[in-house]
Amino acid sequence: MSKYGLLIDYEYCTGCHTCEVACKQEHNLQPGQWGIRVFEYIQKLPGGKLYITYIPFPTELCDLCQKRVEAGLAPSCVKHCMAACMKFGPIEELAKEMAKKPRTVLWAPK
Amino acid sequence: MSIELEEGVEVKKGACWFCYQNCGMLVYVKNGEIIKIEGDPDHPINRGAMCPRPHTWKEFLYHPQRLNHPLKRVGERGEGKFKRISWSEALDEIAAKLKELKEKYGPECVASIGGTNRTDDWARRRFFNLFGSPNICHIAHVCWLPTFIAETVTYGWYAVPDIGNSKLIVVWGRNSGTNNLPEMRSILDAKENNNAKLIVVDPRLSETAAKADIWLRNRPGTDGALALAWINVIINEGLYDKEYVDKYCIGFEKLREHIQQYTPEWAEKVTWIPKEDIVETARMYATIKPATMLWGSKNEHMGWGSPSLLRARAILKAITGNLNRPGGNLVLGPDTEIYIDTDLELNEALPPEQRAKQLGADRFKMMTWPGYEVICKYTKEFWGKMPPAEWCCEAHPSYIWRAAVTGKPYPIKAIIVLASNPLVAYGNSKLVYEALKSVELLVTMDFWMTPTAMLSDYVLPAASWLERPVATSSFGTSCFLILSERPIQPLYERKTDFEFWRELGVRLGQEEYWPWKTLEEAYEYRLEPLGLGLSLSEFVQFIRMHSTTPPTTEKFATPSGKIELYSSILEQMGYDPLPTYKEPAMTPYSNPELAKEYPLILVTGIKFMPFHHSEQRQIPVLRRMHPDPLCHIHPETARSLGINDGDWIWIETPKGRIKQRAFYDVSLHPQVVCAEASWWYPEKPGPEPSLYGVFESNANVLTDDDPEILDQVYGCYYYTGLLCKVYKAEE
Ligand code: SF4
Ligand code: SF4
Numbered sequence: 085m086s087k088y089g090l091l092i093d094y095e096y097c098t099g100c101h102t103c104e105v106a107c108k109q110e111h112n113l114q115p116g117q118w119g120i121r122v123f124e125y126i127q128k129l130p131g132g133k134l135y136i137t138y139i140p141f142p143t144e145l146c147d148l149c150q151k152r153v154e155a156g157l158a159p160s161c162v163k164h165c166m167a168a169c170m171k172f173g174p175i176e177e178l179a180k181e182m183a184k185k186p187r188t189v190l191w192a193p194k
Numbered sequence: 195m196s197i198e199l200e201e202g203v204e205v206k207k208g209a210c211w212f213c214y215q216n217c218g219m220l221v222y223v224k225n226g227e228i229i230k231i232e233g234d235p236d237h238p239i240n241r242g243a244m245c246p247r248p249h250t251w252k253e254f255l256y257h258p259q260r261l262n263h264p265l266k267r268v269g270e271r272g273e274g275k276f277k278r279i280s281w282s283e284a285l286d287e288i289a290a291k292l293k294e295l296k297e298k299y300g301p302e303c304v305a306s307i308g309g310t311n312r313t314d315d316w317a318r319r320r321f322f323n324l325f326g327s328p329n330i331c332h333i334a335h336v337c338w339l340p341t342f343i344a345e346t347v348t349y350g351w352y353a354v355p356d357i358g359n360s361k362l363i364v365v366w367g368r369n370s371g372t373n374n375l376p377e378m379r380s381i382l383d384a385k386e387n388n389n390a391k392l393i394v395v396d397p398r399l400s401e402t403a404a405k406a407d408i409w410l411r412n413r414p415g416t417d418g419a420l421a422l423a424w425i426n427v428i429i430n431e432g433l434y435d436k437e438y439v440d441k442y443c444i445g446f447e448k449l450r451e452h453i454q455q456y457t458p459e460w461a462e463k464v465t466w467i468p469k470e471d472i473v474e475t476a477r478m479y480a481t482i483k484p485a486t487m488l489w490g491s492k493n494e495h496m497g498w499g500s501p502s503l504l505r506a507r508a509i510l511k512a513i514t515g516n517l518n519r520p521g522g523n524l525v526l527g528p529d530t531e532i533y534i535d536t537d538l539e540l541n542e543a544l545p546p547e548q549r550a551k552q553l554g555a556d557r558f559k560m561m562t563w564p565g566y567e568v569i570c571k572y573t574k575e576f577w578g579k580m581p582p583a584e585w586c587c588e589a590h591p592s593y594i595w596r597a598a599v600t601g602k603p604y605p606i607k608a609i610i611v612l613a614s615n616p617l618v619a620y621g622n623s624k625l626v627y628e629a630l631k632s633v634e635l636l637v638t639m640d641f642w643m644t645p646t647a648m649l650s651d652y653v654l655p656a657a658s659w660l661e662r663p664v665a666t667s668s669f670g671t672s673c674f675l676i677l678s679e680r681p682i683q684p685l686y687e688r689k690t691d692f693e694f695w696r697e698l699g700v701r702l703g704q705e706e707y708w709p710w711k712t713l714e715e716a717y718e719y720r721l722e723p724l725g726l727g728l729s730l731s732e733f734v735q736f737i738r739m740h741s742t743t744p745p746t747t748e749k750f751a752t753p754s755g756k757i758e759l760y761s762s763i764l765e766q767m768g769y770d771p772l773p774t775y776k777e778p779a780m781t782p783y784s785n786p787e788l789a790k791e792y793p794l795i796l797v798t799g800i801k802f803m804p805f806h807h808s809e810q811r812q813i814p815v816l817r818r819m820h821p822d823p824l825c826h827i828h829p830e831t832a833r834s835l836g837i838n839d840g841d842w843i844w845i846e847t848p849k850g851r852i853k854q855r856a857f858y859d860v861s862l863h864p865q866v867v868c869a870e871a872s873w874w875y876p877e878k879p880g881p882e883p884s885l886y887g888v889f890e891s892n893a894n895v896l897t898d899d900d901p902e903i904l905d906q907v908y909g910c911y912y913y914t915g916l917l918c919k920v921y922k923a924e925e
Contacts, residue, residue, distance in 0.1 A: 166244075
């Protein structure tokens with residue numbers, strides 16, 4: 085069976101923090117624990133334009149919502165992302181998607 | 195096994211109301227209890243997604259601080275001593291007091307303050323029209339309605355952005371990335387699918403501006419100057435749509451003459467945006483077709499600066515031919531196939547002599563009875579429907595507070611507050627406080643004990659969207675109605691606002707006007723004209739959003755039937771028929787003396803995730819994400835004042851001072867600071883003087899609502915582009 089992962093489109097992440105809460109509530113995580121975090125980085129690009137990158141990053145606690153997936157649902161963050169900027173699937177398929185959509189990162193858990 | 199298939203689980207089609215979006219939700223219910231909620235993949239608004247707020251539905255539904263029973267004050271007002279009473283006692287006593295006050299002072303002595311479009315406002319208006327008071331309002335004057343009216347006088351209704359088909363999107367006075375996430379997704383879709391360009395006008399690099407191709411950073415409060423300069427460039431460079439203007443618009447020559455003064459050079463001085471950028475973006479807006487412009491309520495926060503901006507934006511849509519063009523802005527009108535809010539308001543029941551008493555109607559004519567009657571005449575002729583009086587015809591809150599405190603022009607003796615926390619929502623918090631303290635009867639219906647509830651004589655428990663059906667459209671004006679069913683029966687003794695108004699009305703002799711016993715019955719009545727004969731639950735299985743088919747029309751609901759660039763309605767009402775820039779009352783240019791003591795320019799009202807307005811501070815998961823109020827400040831400015839990132843600082847205006855934490859933001863102009871809106875602290879003591887810390891960090895302690903400094907046409911407040919100073923606070 086192929087391994088699964090997440091394809092995260094950080095060009096379109098808007099930093100709404102939905103994924104963080106969707107994950108936390110689904111897994112009933114304690115304060116201070118997160119399955120995914122959204123980081124924000126602001127810098128001046130050559131030419132002077134200020135640019136903010138929002139990047140959701142899954143942590144050690146992400147299990148790709150195994151229980152949900154078994155029940156036929158998408159992982160909680162993928163399903164609920166308000167910007168629809170995450171995809172779940174077999175890594176090979178996501179890699180093909182990645183070739184079509186730049187500014188994405190592909191992530192897999194252990 | 196998927197959860198739907200478990201035995202005894204029902205899936206209810208609910209709709210989240212933790213903000214006004216009303217995203218569709220699938221609510222899984224077993225034995226009358228909610229076990230899970232997922233975004234509804236088939237819902238047109240959220241398409242399966244679900245933002246942080248509804249993920250915390252369980253904490254919200256069962257929170258130990260939720261109001262569950264009617265309470266009556268037993269101690270001094272604000273002392274925090276209440277006793278539990280029954281609904282019938284509460285309603286009997288409130289009804290008796292209203293009757294007594296009505297006999298003594300006239301029905302106009304009773305006022306009501308509403309929330310943010312998440313109640314059945316038509317029911318409130320129905321009650322008050324029958325009762326006889328014109329003095330009810332929301333925070334409509336800072337929330338899109340002035341835009342709606344400005345566009346209605348120009349082309350007969352609001353023009354809805356068609357983001358999906360657009361090639362250029364202009365977001366102005368708005369941060370979709372925190373305030374309207376489904377809309378933000380549509381913007382991103384248009385970028386991806388149509389290669390649409392995005393222009394964002396904002397003093398700060400917001401979540402939305404972060405995605406912009408061009409971000410225009412303006413001096414707060416001067417957006418009108420930018421809009422007028424765009425018109426100047428577009429007309430003088432001949433970039434306007436001549437054919438469209440000739441065919442549909444009137445007043446173009448007068449406009450051309452009028453805007454000659456608003457050159458890009460002039461606008462650069464006013465807005466602090468380089469003139470090259472002004473010219474470039476004006477050209478883009480006129481030439482990249484189709485282009486759409488979104489609504490933005492910040493545009494209504496500029497006092498004197500607002501009216502010209504609202505009208506100029508409407509004019510821009512028209513002269514570029516983007517109006518009624520797919521991918522532009524569409525004048526779709528109301529939903530003409532069902533009973534809209536207006537049809538249920540019973541406005542004809544309010545006699546002319548009571549209309550004439552509406553507070554603020556002598557000054558802010560366009561959002562009170564005088565202007566509303568004129569607008570209704572033309573919209574009724576054209577669409578067969580009128581905009582709702584709720585939101586479009588409201589007493590001005592600044593007048594209500596003053597009447598309560600001074601008794602002039604006549605006394606306000608009772609205030610009923612519903613789904614609102616006026617102590618944080620309205621400018622000049624301290625005056626609001628005085629007003630709430632001075633009335634004889636204060637009733638609040640809410641989910642929580644808020645600072646306003648703490649001052650009330652009766653506090654009534656409200657049912658949330660998890661416990662009630664919902665039918666809503668954009669402030670009762672849109673061509674659609676979003677419908678959902680009741681997931682579970684209300685817990686404890688929580689009730690809907692509809693039930694409250696109905697039961698109060700029945701006690702005051704209005705029984706014959708309240709034929710519907712439940713909200714479901716009322717909503718089914720609204721759908722009757724469709725002739726489908728379905729129950730609400732049956733209906734929402736097929737249709738979550740009823741939309742009317744918009745008429746294809748060559749005419750507009752204005753006196754001339756044309757797009758009135760030169761507005762005959764504004765002229766008739768004694769206002770400027772063309773947009774003329776006016777610098778807001780308290781800026782370094784309009785009040786240089788004051789600027790010596792208060793050198794910084796302040797934006798109040800920043801919105802931020804994961805909260806909506808003043809809500810959700812009680813939900814631990816959400817609060818931990820954003821525990822303290824933040825004031826954005828440029829690091830250079832902060833350092834020069836000895837302020838480190840994260841320090842508590844005082845923000846001070848002539849009205850007062852508040853504490854927030856400094857948040858270094860390199861995107862700001864060094865002279866600009868932006869304070870977050872709507873802060874109070876549910877974890878702090880409720881009784882006075884604390885009132886849940888409502889005066890500590892609440893940005894409306896800093897704002898003034900003196901009617902003189904507000905916009906005189908609609909009554910827009912002045913929340914952005916004020917003068918302030920900041921300095922370090924002790925921890
Ligand atoms: S939910 Fe989506 S848009 Fe929101 S922060 Fe997470 S990845 Fe970004
Ligand atoms: S945006 Fe969030 S809070 Fe608002 S209705 Fe949608 S899910 Fe609810």
